[in-house]
Amino acid sequence: MNERLVTTGADERERAAESALRPHGLEEFVGQKVVREQLSLVLDAAKARQAPSDHVLFSGPPGLGKTTLAMIVASEMGAPLRQSSGPAIQHAGDLAAVLSSLDEGEVLFLDEIHRMARPAEEMLYIAMEDFRVDVVVGKGAGATAIPLELPKFTLVGATTRAGLLPAPLRDRFGFTGYLDFYTPEELVQVLRRSASLLGVQLTAEGAAEIGGRSRGTPRIANRLLRRVRDWAQVRGSGIVDRSAARAALEVYEVDERGLDRLDRAVLDALCRRFGGGPVGLSTLAVVVGEEAETVETVAEPFLVREGLLGRTPRGRIALPDTWGHLGLTPPRDAPAGAAWQLGPEDGSDEGPQDAPGGSGAQGPTG
Numbered sequence: 330m331n332e333r334l335v336t337t338g339a340d341e342r343e344r345a346a347e348s349a350l351r352p353h354g355l356e357e358f359v360g361q362k363v364v365r366e367q368l369s370l371v372l373d374a375a376k377a378r379q380a381p382s383d384h385v386l387f388s389g390p391p392g393l394g395k396t397t398l399a400m401i402v403a404s405e406m407g408a409p410l411r412q413s414s415g416p417a418i419q420h421a422g423d424l425a426a427v428l429s430s431l432d433e434g435e436v437l438f439l440d441e442i443h444r445m446a447r448p449a450e451e452m453l454y455i456a457m458e459d460f461r462v463d464v465v466v467g468k469g470a471g472a473t474a475i476p477l478e479l480p481k482f483t484l485v486g487a488t489t490r491a492g493l494l495p496a497p498l499r500d501r502f503g504f505t506g507y508l509d510f511y512t513p514e515e516l517v518q519v520l521r522r523s524a525s526l527l528g529v530q531l532t533a534e535g536a537a538e539i540g541g542r543s544r545g546t547p548r549i550a551n552r553l554l555r556r557v558r559d560w561a562q563v564r565g566s567g568i569v570d571r572s573a574a575r576a577a578l579e580v581y582e583v584d585e586r587g588l589d590r591l592d593r594a595v596l597d598a599l600c601r602r603f604g605g606g607p608v609g610l611s612t613l614a615v616v617v618g619e620e621a622e623t624v625e626t627v628a629e630p631f632l633v634r635e636g637l638l639g640r641t642p643r644g645r646i647a648l649p650d651t652w653g654h655l656g657l658t659p660p661r662d663a664p665a666g667a668a669w670q671l672g673p674e675d676g677s678d679e680g681p682q683d684a685p686g687g688s689g690a691q692g693p694t695g
């Protein structure tokens with residue numbers, strides 16, 4: 330299996346399958362109670378004023394519903410939606426073209442807004458605040474900026490890395506919704522809804538089994554549901570129940586905590602080959618036969634969050650739970666047994682500080 334079942338990103342094919350399962354209104358959107366309430370206030374107030382809503386930013390890990398919410402903003406406002414993304418805007422001119430073609434009240438969705446080019450970012454500040462772009466005509470000393478009025482529009486930004494947004498940009502959003510991982514119960518609700526849309530018979534135990542292995546992420550829950558449905562249709566009774574879920578997810582090597590083969594390979598290497606670490610990321614990656622970047626962005630965030638891996642200035646370490654999860658006993662001198670320095674480390678944005686054992690932190694900055 331080349332495709333990774335529990336990765337948080339989505340490819341082309343999956344995006345098509347996803348759009349069929351997207352909630353279309355705030356009412357249908359499961360979980361994220363706080364964000365939902367806040368957003369509905371912002372939108373209701375705008376509707377009452379019969380004016381476009383304030384600009385809105387959604388921030389959070391992949392697959393939690395940022396794009397879905399952006400679409401909901403447009404549909405709740407009864408406004409058309411224009412979509413672009415940070416990587417697609419590499420020049421200020423690209424952005425000027427998009428902005429100047431907007432209609433009054435239109436919602437402009439900029440996905441991965443943290444990846445926009447600098448000059449475009451500066452143009453966006455002005456457009457957001459003053460609804461104006463300065464179009465530069467000519468070159469060199471003779472260049473002049475001609476201000477162009479824009480219709481009032483609503484910008485909806487999405488980012489997985491809010492920390493990378495420059496403050497002036499962040500400040501120009503009237504509302505920021507921080508999406509958090511879903512509880513197993515919420516994932517069960519997501520699964521029920523998807524099953525009924527897909528015409529799949531899903532039992533309560535089946536839903537709980539899949540929800541528990543979905544890493545708090547609706548995208549993964551929906552993906553696992555599709556795979557278990559396949560199994561149920563081909564090898565089972567057609568019903569997605571607990572035994573179908575277990576059997577199918579065993580085939581796909583997704584364990585009870587939602588770890589897959591790569592996750593387990595990383596933990597296995599860490600414990601068996603390196604006695605619990607510390608070991609450098611690149612060494613670890615070579616041993617599991619993956620790119621360092623894949624290990625860092627795909628496997629590690631979840632493992633760190635689950636308390637199964639620690640990131641320290643000296644490398645990756647096993648934590649008490651890591652050994653348990655692999656069915657191993659930690660050696661007496663395992664690093665996690667010592668008062669370990671769990672401190673901020675090489676460019677990682679998710680601090681390992683929340684990992685278990687972090688209370689004894691004696692890191693260089695702790």
Ligand SMILES: Nc1ncnc2c1ncn2[C@@H]1O[C@H](COP(=O)(O)OP(=O)(O)OP(=O)(O)O)[C@@H](O)[C@H]1O
Nearest residue numbers: 347350351358359391392393394395396397547548
């Ligand atoms: N609250 C929710 N209720 C029901 N389904 C949801 C919810 N949130 C997300 N989903 C489903 O999960 C899938 C992924 O959601 P979405 O594309 O909005 O994630 P995202 O945050 O934009 O991810 P990325 O950062 O990769 O762009 C969609 O198919 C969507 O239908």
Ligand SMILES: [Mg+2]
Nearest residue numbers: 395396440487
């Ligand atoms: Mg998205």
